[in-house]
Amino acid sequence: MLNPDGSSEQLAHWNLTQSRGEPAVDSAAPDSQQIAKAEQWLRSGTYASNNTIEASYRIHDHNLIDAPKHLQLSGAGASEAEFQGGPWQINAKGNYLLHSQQSVSLTGKTVDIGEYSIAARHQGETLHTAMNLGHHSLGLDSFLFSPQQRRGLSFQFGDSNNRLSTQLFAVRPDAIVGSNHLSGVSDPRSRLQGFAANIQPFSEGPDALAITAMYYDGEGSTSGLGVSESHALNKGSGWGLMLEKSYWQGRLNLSGEHAHSRFDPDISVSDDLKESSDAWRMKIDLRPFTDLSWANQPVDLLVGAEYQRIDTFFASLANPGLAADRDMASVFSDFYWGRLFANVQLSHETNNVDKLQGMPTDRLRSFAWNGNYAFNQQTGSTAWLGTPYLQLSGFTAKLDRHKTPDGYLGFDTDNMASSLTVGGGSNYQDWYWSGNYTHADFDDKAGMGSDTRSRFLSLAAGWQVHERLSLNTDVQYGIFSSKAEDSRSYNTNINLGVAAKSVSEKLDFNLNYNLNLSSGDSDLPDRHRVNAQLGWTIFKASQSKPGVSIALRGSMENNHGKNTYANGRDRYQVFATLRISAPLAGGF
Incomplete structure (x- = not known):
């Protein structure tokens, strides 16, 4: 301690010793063993991203209707990443959209995300778990659930033998x-919640009996695509049961399903749900032969039958596209x-499943077929045929009245x-060609509609x-006639395309021309369209540096017919564009 007169006084002392060869310990430094364990746990990781931004300036135009601003920005990107560490695997992916013209933006915003998903999976010794957030499919394809992707959250649990799983x-x-x-x-007013469970009660493996039970309830709107902000709300719930069993390594497959649904199409009108709406399905398919060949060619045959019965008012919020x-x-x-494939299907269907009084029962019988044959590459005297293929498809459907109630005055x-x-x-x-011809008829013997005939020919090369x-080029020619209107119309559509690149691949040129000709009783204006682009790649994109390119792009349209055009027959526009692309990828 230092005294006021400048002298010092010792109050206490400590002795510090350090063994030779042992470095001093720094508590702030990370433990090397922990780092080693972390590196050992994190086995691998990858990422990839593809991004493009384009600035487009309209330098000249003529006769445009509601022309937007001269300068427009647009872009899109998609990224994904995957990490694996120990028993864990994590995947994430998503995309974004950029458009300065909000009226044509998918979400009405200049910059916004599109779809995304985050998935985490854990592989334990006895238990497997998973979590999904964002857009993903529940893996259910039934009366109650369509297999489409939806935005939301789900958890899965299952044993290591996959005999029992819950979602x-x-x-x-x-x-x-x-x-x-x-x-x-x-949003609780636009949400479905529920569970699904799958069990193989007697044995494991692809042929084992599998039982799937599912349940959901919720409310929301199922209309629209992309951005859904509809205020017309539906409410519903449902449960279902599926059984699946296979024999002989999957050669014989049996399945059955029953679903019960309660659905109110508009809860603002009534809170009473429609009850007693059920659906049933039974299906069997068989592959009777294994390792069968004929004329040194492998042969395979699949035959099957299916029965469905869906009540008149059956509906599910989780499967809005189901036909009831x-x-x-x-x-x-x-x-x-x-190289030969053929498919045939025969069906018999009636409606008015609930046998509503006063309502008729219609019957639909249909037969559909399709097939194709791909030849081997021809040689010798038939080499001029190249590698040909043939296709054939068609259907016939008869819709008539099966039962008409007494006193029915309808059609x-x-x-x-x-x-x-x-x-x-x-x-x-170095080249290809293809062609097809379609012959279609519709005959209405009840006199409620018009008999129609359509013929369509298409050629491409x-x-x-x-x-x-x-x-490349393609030509389509069609004839459509209506008996009731005593009319016949003709339509011709011609497309021509050219794509070229310079030796250094710095310059590229694309040209597309379309001609649409209409004549006959439904005479529409002849329409010519031309789209062209001349581009110059200044810097080619790579994983280490972005790519830059500029282009001159234009489009022109000419309408020629008997109509009077307030803004003229011709319209065109020319753009100068700057595009920046940035692909990124890496891993460890």
């Missing part, structure tokens, strides 16, 4: 993109022989539709003139 979920019933309702579970009110039986078959039903399409083509080393020059 808990909360998802939106509609298709949605953008940053609104990011988690997909924040049908009692249907069908048989089908797939045949494979070498009758008696019509038939049929269609036949034949086609083919061939591929060569492409030629790789040089590794840096390619040409």
Whole structure:
């Protein structure tokens, strides 16, 4: 201690010793063993991102209607990453959209995300778990659930033998993109919640009996695509049971399903749910042969039958596209022989499943088929045929009245539709060609509609003139006639395309021309469209540096017909564009 007079006084002392060869310990430094364990746990990781931003300036235009601003920004990007560490695996992916013209933006915002998903999976010795957030499919395909992707949250639990698994979920019933309702579970008036469980009670393996039970309830709107902000709310719930069993390594498959649904199409009108809406399904398919060959070509055959009965008012918020009110039986078959494939399906269907009094019962009988054959590459005297292929498809459907109640004063039903399409083509080393012809008729014997006839011919060809020059073209010609209107119309559509690159691949040129000609009783203006672009790649994109390119792009449209055009027959616009692309990828 220092005294005021400048002298010092010792109050206490300590001795510090350090052994030779042992460094001093720094408590702030990370433990080397922990770092080693972390590096050992984190086995691998990868990431990839592809991003593009384009600035477009309209330098000249003529006769545009409601022309936007001269300068427009647009862009898009998609990124994904994957990490694996110990028993964990984490995947994340998403995309974003950029458009300065909000009126054409998918979400009405200049910059917004599109779809995204985050998935985490843990592989334990006895228990497997997983979590999904964002857009994902629940893996259910049934009367109650469609397999489409929805935004939401789900958890999965299962044993290591996959004999027992459970899934808990909360998802939106509609298709949605953008940053609104990011988690997909924040809005209780647009949310489905429930569970699904799968068990193999007697044995494990692909042939074992599998029982799947599912349940959901919730409310929301199922209309719209992309951004859904509809205020017309539905409410519903449902449960279902599926059984699946296979024999002989999957050659014989049996399945059955029953679903019960309660659905109110508009809760603002009534809170009473429609009850006693059920659906049933039974299906069997068989592959009777194994390792069968004929004429040194492998042969495979699949035959099956299916029965469905869906009540008149059956509806599910989780499967809005399901067609209700049908009692249907069908048989089908797939045949494979070498390069030959053929499929046929025969079905019989009636409606008014609930047998509502005063309502008629209609019957639909249909037969559909399709097939194709791909030849080997021809050689010798038939080398000019290239590698040809043939296609054939068609259907016939008869819709008539099965039962008419006493005193019914409504319309009758008696019509038939049929269609036949034949086609083919061939591929060569530097070019290809293809063509098809469709013959379709509709006959209404009840006199409620018009008999129609349509004929459609399509031809296409492409030629790789040089590794840096390619040409393509296609022509469609159609005839449509209506008996009731005593009319016939003709339509011709011609497309031509050119794509070229310079030797250094710095310059590229693309040209597309479309001609649409209409004549006959429905005479529409002839329309010519031309789109062209000349581009220059200043810097080619790579994983270490962005790419930069500029282009001059233009489009022109000419309408020629009997109509009077307030803004003239011609319109065109020319753009100068700057594009920056930044692909990134890496891993460890």
